[in-house]
Amino acid sequence: MxxxxxxxxxxxxxxxxxxxxxxxxxxxxxxxxxxxxxxxxxxxxxxxxxxxxxxxxxxxxxxxxxxxxxxxxxxxxxxxxxxxxxxxxxxxxxxxxxxxxxxxxxxxxxxxxxxxxxxxxxxxxxxxxxxxxxxxxxxxxxxxxxxxxxxxxxxxxxxxxxxxxxxxxxxxxxxxxxxxxxxxxxxxxxxxxxxxxxxxPVKQYFSFLAVGFVLSAYLGLAILPIAILGGAAAYEVYKKLTSTSVATTTNEGVLEDE
Structure with a gap:
């Protein structure tokens, strides 16, 4: 060309x-x-x-x-x-x-x-x-x-x-x-x-890595749907971590009031 x-x-x-x-x-x-x-x-x-x-x-x-x-x-x-x-x-x-x-x-x-x-x-x-x-x-x-x-x-x-x-x-x-x-x-x-x-933190979330590998290597799923699934999983983990943090803070506050 x-x-x-x-x-x-x-x-x-x-x-x-x-x-x-x-x-x-x-x-x-x-x-x-x-x-x-x-x-x-x-x-x-x-x-x-x-x-x-x-x-x-x-x-x-x-x-x-x-x-x-x-x-x-x-x-x-x-x-x-x-x-x-x-x-x-x-x-x-x-x-x-x-x-x-x-x-x-x-x-x-x-x-x-x-x-x-x-x-x-x-x-x-x-x-x-x-x-x-x-x-x-x-x-x-x-x-x-x-x-x-x-x-x-x-x-x-x-x-x-x-x-x-x-x-x-x-x-x-x-x-x-x-x-x-x-x-x-x-x-x-x-x-x-x-x-x-x-x-x-691969060791901590190795299960997600394994799932992504299976979806790509064995099921032939494209990158975009895998990324969407990964984003959804990451959001759920984030909600769980934040809810746990809020619950811990609330419990500590109750103990202090008592």
Whole structure:
């Protein structure tokens, strides 16, 4: 598939705005599904974007950039994976592998942007001490620019050279290697889910985990109805816990009055 100029421009701007929003309003933040879906729509295949975005979202579960740490740029990886899969016609596992590689590169780019922002902050302090507040405010806008470019530049390069380069690389790969990439693309979401489960009280609610596994693996139920059932079960557990807490508080109050 040949990418049009307007598609290159819009997707590059989307990548730029995503990073600014991630460090700004943080309404969408790490929503890989949404960004991959939008890229898919721009390229004429929203379903592929949703599928890749959902896979990458699972990979990112349990991983967060805490206290300024840098982690793989999952939404960027989802967007790149969507572009490569749609434009080359390759298996989604190949697109996922390439997307995650670019997303991992985002760790280094994120560090570079944060280092540059450190110099910027010191420059702001100099202008503030000198009373040059207009210059201080102008320097402030460099921060979003640095972060936006860390996603816009890789995305632009992939859009500009990705199809030809990726097709050339893939054609040079042996069949066993591309098959391995497809397998890895299927395994990585499971690793993300396992990382998330390590933070959750699995032992306490193992019965719910077992029921969900049976519904999915043996009964072939889709994710949405399983999620609805899980939400209903979680609500019942919540009601039970809150009612127990209220009853305990009431009993303690009665004893104190007596």
């Amino acid at each position: 040949q990418i049009a100029v307007w598609q290159i421009v819009i997707i590059t701007v989307l990548a730029f705005l995503y990073r600014i929003e991630r460090y700004g309003t943080q309404v969408l933040n790490y929503n890989a599904v949404l960004y991959a879906w939008i890229v898919g729509l721009i390229l004429g295949d929203g379903l592929t974007g949703l599928t890749i975005g959902a896979s990458v979202q699972l990979m990112s579960l349990g991983v967060a950039a805490i206290a300024g740490s840098s982690v793989p740029d999952w939404p960027l990886g989802a967007m790149v994976g969507t572009v490569i899969t749609i434009t080359t016609g390759q298996d989604m596992g190949v697109g996922l592998a390439a997307g995650i590689a670019v997303g991992t590169l985002g760790v280094q780019l994120d560090v570079v942007a944060k280092v540059l922002n450190g110099f910027m902050a010191r420059k702001q302090a100099v202008y503030a001490q000198a009373g040059e507040y207009s210059k201080m405010k102008r320097v402030t806008f460099l921060g979003p620019l640095f972060f936006g470019l860390t996603d816009a530049i890789p995305m632009f390069l992939v859009l500009l050279f990705g199809e030809a380069v990726v097709n050339g690389v893939i054609s040079a790969m042996p069949a066993w290697f591309t098959a391995a990439l497809s397998i890895a693309g299927g395994i990585l979401p499971v690793i993300g889910m396992a990382a998330l489960l390590s933070y959750m």
